[in-house]
Amino acid sequence: MxxxxxxxxxxxxxxxxxxxxxxxxxxxxxxxxxxxxxxxxxxxxxxxxxxxxxxxxxxxxxxxxxxxxxxxxxxxxxxxxxxxxxxxxxxxxxxxxxxxxxxxxxxxxxxxxxxxxxxxxxxxxxxxxxxxxxxxxxxxxxxxxxxxxxxxxxxxxxxxxxxxxxxxxxxxxxxxxxxxxxxxxxxxxxxIPANRDLARKVWLEMNQQIFNYIRGKVIEIVIIGAASYIFFAIMDLRYAALLGVLTGFSVLIPYVGATLVTLPIALVAFFQWGISPEFGYLMLGYGIIQALDGNLLVPILFSDAVDLHPVFIIAAVLVFGGLWGVWGVFFAIPLASLVKAVVNAWPKADKPELEKSKTEAEQGAV
Structure with a gap:
């Protein structure tokens, strides 16, 4: 062992x-x-x-x-x-x-x-x-x-x-x-210690990615929030400004935020119109906004900034959000990308030297 x-x-x-x-x-x-x-x-x-x-x-x-x-x-x-x-x-x-x-x-x-x-x-x-x-x-x-x-x-x-x-x-x-x-x-x-070339390499790789992600996330919040508010206002939905802002900030939590903000929107629409064509039109339009965000806006804004599996993104939101609250949620994806960059850049021992170390360990065990 x-x-x-x-x-x-x-x-x-x-x-x-x-x-x-x-x-x-x-x-x-x-x-x-x-x-x-x-x-x-x-x-x-x-x-x-x-x-x-x-x-x-x-x-x-x-x-x-x-x-x-x-x-x-x-x-x-x-x-x-x-x-x-x-x-x-x-x-x-x-x-x-x-x-x-x-x-x-x-x-x-x-x-x-x-x-x-x-x-x-x-x-x-x-x-x-x-x-x-x-x-x-x-x-x-x-x-x-x-x-x-x-x-x-x-x-x-x-x-x-x-x-x-x-x-x-x-x-x-x-x-x-x-x-x-x-x-x-x-x-x-x-x-900082003098032997920091590897840290510098990781930082140079992450610097532009972090900036692109934060810039893209701010743009996404503004676009989705404004589009949602305009649509809610056209539909004459009550609390249009509040629900538009909530929809915009919901993009901070990938895959989860949109689900959470759908409940108050549906509840307000149902209270205002009941089961009616207006309710259906509102939920349809809201679904179109979410679909355009996930399938058009996100790929355009984050094509070079995020290359992570959804499982790792959700895990990063849970871990870093639990550690640092709102800031942890906001920076969950950059932090997960940092972890990935560190793992990819981490040096490995040369194979001959590693095999020699394993052989010596086996001989010592015998």
Missing amino acids: FSIITNWYKERFSDPQAVTLMLILLGIALIIYFAGGLLAPLLVALVLAFLLEWPVAQMVKIGINRTTGASLVLVLFVGVMLLITFGLVPSIWRQGVALVTDLPTMLDKGFITLKGFVEQYPQFLSVEQLDASVGELKKLLDTQHILDLGKQLIGYSASLLVLMVYAILVPLLVFFFLKDKDELVRGSKRF
Whole structure:
């Protein structure tokens, strides 16, 4: 047993480059896992700086000073964020409160319809079982309880200190990351071991893929959210803005997000129109949007960024989402691609040397 472990270690960690790469990855993972809450503003600023580096680099190429380019890009980005915050968020918030208030009524209507089907087909589910399930669900979805919980969450998340940190510190950090990128990169190299050629190879492979993925995901969110909102508004569906935003953000969780957001859309449509042609048209149009997203938009945006089996994508969402919450879900696919790149680039021991080690181990066992 010991010889097997020894041979595996020699095969995988005989190259100092591999050890350096493993130490770098392990150190980053430990810092994020144990100090992610404390370093959240810094991590958010790093992500935003990574996304905004491309327009700054394009400005530098055409002769604009890097400081000026970073300032212009940051001002434009902050302006867009303020426009979204004060223009879109209040409307979404009002519709969200209205939806939570109407949710018990919607569920009652759905349960009445379901009860009619149960009475027609009692062999599948009894009325007593349905009433018991409805009673338990109503306890969980008590309106006042949901509103009180929402107020508590808002009170915790929107404290003055948190707002000040994210509204002032994050833009400053983003500006300095963009302006002093080269200096910061040179300074950080002092803390990385010298044998880092393999880590550099992996980073160069992943850098463009991560950027393409994040850029594509942002574009996908905007396109799907806008298309869904326009369609819902044309259909005169209630809570169109809220449901459009939910549909847009549902693409963050592959294969699962679309399934989760379908329920509130169907519930609102059923409450508004019942079983009618409008309900059918809405669900048909929503299905077409999802089909175009999966079969046309995603292949165009992510053709060069993602080459992973759906099983690995779902596993990555579960693992990284459990470790780092929303950020883990958002970066699940890039992180899974990073794992794949590390596995592909990991050095292997030469076959003659490996065979020699196995022979020596067998002789020692004899």
